[in-house]
Amino acid sequence: MRDKLEKLKSLVGDAFELRRVAAVLDWDQQVGMPVAAAANRARQTSLISSLAHEKLTSSELGDLLAYLVPEMKNLDPESDEYCLIKLAARDYKRRTKVPAGHVAEFTHLTSLAHSKWESAYAGSDFLIFKDSLTKIFKMRREYADFFAPYDHVYDPLLDEFEPGMKTASLIEIFAVIRPLQVELLREIAACPEPDRSCLEHKFAVDKQWQLSRTAAAALGYDFSRGRLDSVVHPFTTSFNLNDVRITSYAKEDNLSALSATMHEAGHAIYEQNIAVSLENTPLASGVSLGMHESQSRLWENLVGRSYAFLQFFYPKLQSAFPVLQSVSLDEFYRACNVVKPGFIRIAADEATYNMHVMLRFELEVAMLEGSLAVADLPEAWNGKMEEYLGIVPPNDSLGCLQDVHWSAGLIGYFPTYALGNLISAQLWEACREKFTGLDAAIACGDFGELRGYLCENIHRYGSKFESMELLKRVVGSGIRPEIYIKYLREKYSAIYGL
Amino acid sequence: MRDKLEKLKSLVGDAFELRRVAAVLDWDQQVGMPVAAAANRARQTSLISSLAHEKLTSSELGDLLAYLVPEMKNLDPESDEYCLIKLAARDYKRRTKVPAGHVAEFTHLTSLAHSKWESAYAGSDFLIFKDSLTKIFKMRREYADFFAPYDHVYDPLLDEFEPGMKTASLIEIFAVIRPLQVELLREIAACPEPDRSCLEHKFAVDKQWQLSRTAAAALGYDFSRGRLDSVVHPFTTSFNLNDVRITSYAKEDNLSALSATMHEAGHAIYEQNIAVSLENTPLASGVSLGMHESQSRLWENLVGRSYAFLQFFYPKLQSAFPVLQSVSLDEFYRACNVVKPGFIRIAADEATYNMHVMLRFELEVAMLEGSLAVADLPEAWNGKMEEYLGIVPPNDSLGCLQDVHWSAGLIGYFPTYALGNLISAQLWEACREKFTGLDAAIACGDFGELRGYLCENIHRYGSKFESMELLKRVVGSGIRPEIYIKYLREKYSAIYGL
Numbered sequence: 001m002r003d004k005l006e007k008l009k010s011l012v013g014d015a016f017e018l019r020r021v022a023a024v025l026d027w028d029q030q031v032g033m034p035v036a037a038a039a040n041r042a043r044q045t046s047l048i049s050s051l052a053h054e055k056l057t058s059s060e061l062g063d064l065l066a067y068l069v070p071e072m073k074n075l076d077p078e079s080d081e082y083c084l085i086k087l088a089a090r091d092y093k094r095r096t097k098v099p100a101g102h103v104a105e106f107t108h109l110t111s112l113a114h115s116k117w118e119s120a121y122a123g124s125d126f127l128i129f130k131d132s133l134t135k136i137f138k139m140r141r142e143y144a145d146f147f148a149p150y151d152h153v154y155d156p157l158l159d160e161f162e163p164g165m166k167t168a169s170l171i172e173i174f175a176v177i178r179p180l181q182v183e184l185l186r187e188i189a190a191c192p193e194p195d196r197s198c199l200e201h202k203f204a205v206d207k208q209w210q211l212s213r214t215a216a217a218a219l220g221y222d223f224s225r226g227r228l229d230s231v232v233h234p235f236t237t238s239f240n241l242n243d244v245r246i247t248s249y250a251k252e253d254n255l256s257a258l259s260a261t262m263h264e265a266g267h268a269i270y271e272q273n274i275a276v277s278l279e280n281t282p283l284a285s286g287v288s289l290g291m292h293e294s295q296s297r298l299w300e301n302l303v304g305r306s307y308a309f310l311q312f313f314y315p316k317l318q319s320a321f322p323v324l325q326s327v328s329l330d331e332f333y334r335a336c337n338v339v340k341p342g343f344i345r346i347a348a349d350e351a352t353y354n355m356h357v358m359l360r361f362e363l364e365v366a367m368l369e370g371s372l373a374v375a376d377l378p379e380a381w382n383g384k385m386e387e388y389l390g391i392v393p394p395n396d397s398l399g400c401l402q403d404v405h406w407s408a409g410l411i412g413y414f415p416t417y418a419l420g421n422l423i424s425a426q427l428w429e430a431c432r433e434k435f436t437g438l439d440a441a442i443a444c445g446d447f448g449e450l451r452g453y454l455c456e457n458i459h460r461y462g463s464k465f466e467s468m469e470l471l472k473r474v475v476g477s478g479i480r481p482e483i484y485i486k487y488l489r490e491k492y493s494a495i496y497g498l
Numbered sequence: 499m500r501d502k503l504e505k506l507k508s509l510v511g512d513a514f515e516l517r518r519v520a521a522v523l524d525w526d527q528q529v530g531m532p533v534a535a536a537a538n539r540a541r542q543t544s545l546i547s548s549l550a551h552e553k554l555t556s557s558e559l560g561d562l563l564a565y566l567v568p569e570m571k572n573l574d575p576e577s578d579e580y581c582l583i584k585l586a587a588r589d590y591k592r593r594t595k596v597p598a599g600h601v602a603e604f605t606h607l608t609s610l611a612h613s614k615w616e617s618a619y620a621g622s623d624f625l626i627f628k629d630s631l632t633k634i635f636k637m638r639r640e641y642a643d644f645f646a647p648y649d650h651v652y653d654p655l656l657d658e659f660e661p662g663m664k665t666a667s668l669i670e671i672f673a674v675i676r677p678l679q680v681e682l683l684r685e686i687a688a689c690p691e692p693d694r695s696c697l698e699h700k701f702a703v704d705k706q707w708q709l710s711r712t713a714a715a716a717l718g719y720d721f722s723r724g725r726l727d728s729v730v731h732p733f734t735t736s737f738n739l740n741d742v743r744i745t746s747y748a749k750e751d752n753l754s755a756l757s758a759t760m761h762e763a764g765h766a767i768y769e770q771n772i773a774v775s776l777e778n779t780p781l782a783s784g785v786s787l788g789m790h791e792s793q794s795r796l797w798e799n800l801v802g803r804s805y806a807f808l809q810f811f812y813p814k815l816q817s818a819f820p821v822l823q824s825v826s827l828d829e830f831y832r833a834c835n836v837v838k839p840g841f842i843r844i845a846a847d848e849a850t851y852n853m854h855v856m857l858r859f860e861l862e863v864a865m866l867e868g869s870l871a872v873a874d875l876p877e878a879w880n881g882k883m884e885e886y887l888g889i890v891p892p893n894d895s896l897g898c899l900q901d902v903h904w905s906a907g908l909i910g911y912f913p914t915y916a917l918g919n920l921i922s923a924q925l926w927e928a929c930r931e932k933f934t935g936l937d938a939a940i941a942c943g944d945f946g947e948l949r950g951y952l953c954e955n956i957h958r959y960g961s962k963f964e965s966m967e968l969l970k971r972v973v974g975s976g977i978r979p980e981i982y983i984k985y986l987r988e989k990y991s992a993i994y995g996l
Binding site: 014021024033034035036037039040041043047240242 | 512515516518519522523526530531532533534535537538539541542545546549721722723724725737738739740741777778
């Protein structure tokens with residue numbers, strides 16, 4: 001048993017390490033690789049990924065698991081060993097159900113689809129992308145069918161990003177928040193819009209970077225075990241507990257470097273604080289996209305757009321950007337929290353963001369089920385935009401072509417953004433109940449209690465427990481969507497005087 | 499045959515790709531990785547290296563080679579296929595002769611030895627390093643014995659860095675240049691030293707970086723397929739033909755950023771100009787350390803320290819650093835070419851550099867043979883310094899502890915630096931014979947003829963032919979040490995009026 005466990009650790013540990021090597025290759029590509037080397041790098045990344053896949057689908061691993069899974073009953077379900085076997089078995093099952101030929105074909109398809117999407121996006125012409133997207137949905141459907149029987153055809157796809165989560169639960173959750181968010185937006189729309197002209201200045205890029213570093217360090221991102229670089233599309237990546245890197249971007253036209261950096265710092269603080277005992281195993285990684293997004297959005301929004309945080313940080317902004325010196329904290333706070341339905345998900349405010357997610361979820365489920373033809377996507381998209389946000393995109397680049405995800409085959413990914421929002425509010429509420437002086441501490445730039453709470457209850461566990469189980473351990477329940485709605489309503493009631 | 503060849507290509511190609519992935523990990527570590535992650539990164543690098551080693555010593559490869567090697571007689575010896583089989587067979591033989599246990603033990607030894615060396619170097623206390631170095635020479639001797647019978651015990655070590663080169667040849671070559679360089683240095687020492695006070699200023703680091711980029715680009719380093727970063731110890735690394743990166747360093751106290759960058763650009767221009775047909779095979783790499791160093795030192799010294807180059811580049815230096823505006827080109831040229839025996843190899847001028855190399859070669863051969871006890875190294879070192887350069891280091895950090903190489907187990911590496919010098923002069927002479935207007939072109943900043951000559955005759959072949967064979971193809975002979983001596987004598991006669 002001991003021996004087999006050690007063998008398992010070494011085998012899945014090596015595969016995990018290979019995936020992290022692939023992450024280094026990817027980071028390097030996005031941060032500074034010569035563009036000319038893209039094809040060569042693809043070869044290297046795909047070699048490393050296939051070596052990892054080989055190990056993770058090997059008969060050696062199958063034999064080890066066949067021995068170890070029945071032994072789990074003799075292990076403490078809280079133990080690292082139990083959780084490792086469980087995770088390895090789940091991953092092995094998922095990987096071995098899908099024929100290698102299908103995986104290769106899908107990789108090929110998405111690589112072509114990406115360039116089709118790029119052209120379609122650039123020319124705002126959905127027709128260029130239509131056939132690729134049709135094939136992608138067809139192949140994702142085939143993929144799902146490898147996992148039949150299932151409760152819902154979308155379940156096997158969702159499970160890749162949010163293990164354990166069911167489509168039925170999502171539908172239920174969204175059914176709760178959809179009308180409540182629509183109603184909130186209606187009420188807000190009836191109020192006069194706060195003045196956001198104080199954000200319409202030029203903000204020097206180098207100062208934005210300095211402030212971004214200051215903010216990330218203040219939240220608790222450990223720069224001695226990471227670094228911050230500039231990229232086109234910000235992301236966070238972990239190579240090991242001592243090397244978790246964040247990226248961001250700065251544009252003179254707005255202050256979004258700051259929120260982007262705080263968002264990524266949220267992801268990174270999660271990865272940096274996983275228990276050292278899990279190192280070099282697949283457990284040393286955030287558990288799901290939803291839980292990860294709960295961390296990034298908690299720091300970006302619930303902290304970063306709060307009045308308390310600005311009490312601490314706004315004076316720094318004012319001293320970096322003298323144009324803000326005549327703008328009061330109250331004015332600035334309101335300007336940062338204007339609610340305004342827009343076409344673009346990644347630019348959406350807290351009150352509208354989930355609407356963008358639900359729209360995508362409903363459309364991808366419909367296309368997967370076949371109740372919506374891919375050819376009819378633009379029309380369906382625009383219809384839902386009007387229904388949920390009251391606006392219709394003037395073209396598909398501002399509509400159904402805006403996100404890269406589908407071109408990469410990422411179906412089942414979008415809902416995790418909304419789950420992140422909902423979880424973040426639950427964690428926020430629980431933490432504020434425990435630490436009644438949280439706002440006061442944040443206003444002084446002290447994030448220790450909040451970070452400590454998240455480390456203690458979420459971060460250190462890595463991937464030991466599925467996200468909903470982990471949430472239940474902290475807050476005593478699964479997703480309770482009404483808490484997010486309550487958070488929104490309280491926040492915007494104060495700002496808009498609802 | 500076709501099938502087996504394709505299999506060979508794919509197998510050694512994958513192993514080659516893995517080594518390039520390890521190179522990415524190493525580049526990242528040296529350029530910007532958090533120091534805290536060193537142990538984790540070592541784990542990743544060693545995993546990748548062992549996967550490459552596994553492939554390169556696999557019975558699958560052995561079987562392929564057992565079939566293909568006898569078939570070589572049916573192939574054109576100039577063909578890529580012939581050269582690939584030859585290289586793969588040589589590498590397979592070398593790797594499989596050494597037991598895995600020995601490799602692992604040596605890796606462990608050198609990793610410990612490195613930190614011993616660091617302490618010894620910091621405290622200038624050879625005793626701290628003595629036992630480690632003794633073990634290193636003992637194990638390198640054992641390593642050599644795996645290749646018995648040999649003509650010289652040093653041959654198997656030298657062969658790792660300069661395939662095909664024999665110790666007997668080195669001894670012969672050094673026997674020619676040693677007395678001639680000693681005599682030249684004696685004559686130079688009798689002359690008044692040129693004034694080098696124009697180099698004793700502060701030179702802004704950012705301007706040095708700009709000039710370094712300008713110089714590298716002018717020589718022909720293609721920035722669209724590479725990049726330049728700042729590190730502690732400059733190096734060049736290739737991930738593929740479209741991504742060959744150089745590194746350099748700049749210090750306010752001197753202008754060495756420029757020569758360091760031109761040196762690395764020389765390595766990189768070699769790697770960037772290997773024929774595309776060799777891509778993704780082990781042939782797509784410079785053939786030996788000596789040939790590589792011939793390129794780096796040619797651009798750094800024979801070009802970079804020439805009067806013609808300064809005719810082109812000195813005005814740029816003057817405009818960047820106004821303090822030089824009162825210094826004539828002639829004065830500056832002489833200041834850049836002062837000959838002065840010193841303790842440190844990497845700071846040595848062209849006339850003394852080889853003496854440092856010969857000293858190391860003789861000492862490592864003696865320690866390997868056992869005719870010199872490692873404990874007696876400092877004394878032997880200092881004795882040779884006095885004999886060759888007329889100076890004695892005041893401590894071991896300025897003497898036998900100055901280089902990292904031995905602590906890393908690199909025995910047989912040093913001579914390639916001298917080979918590089920000798921080859922560079924032969925290529926330089928041959929190219930100048932062919933293009934009589936070369937100096938005039940260089941004085942105008944036109945390096946096309948020289949670079950074209952090197953690409954055509956050296957670069958494009960990658961590792962197809964062993965270094966001495968390649969040299970013979972270009973200049974009609976192997977090493978002719980008198981050509982380097984002639985180059986030195988002509989250059990310094992003009993400067994010192996010998």
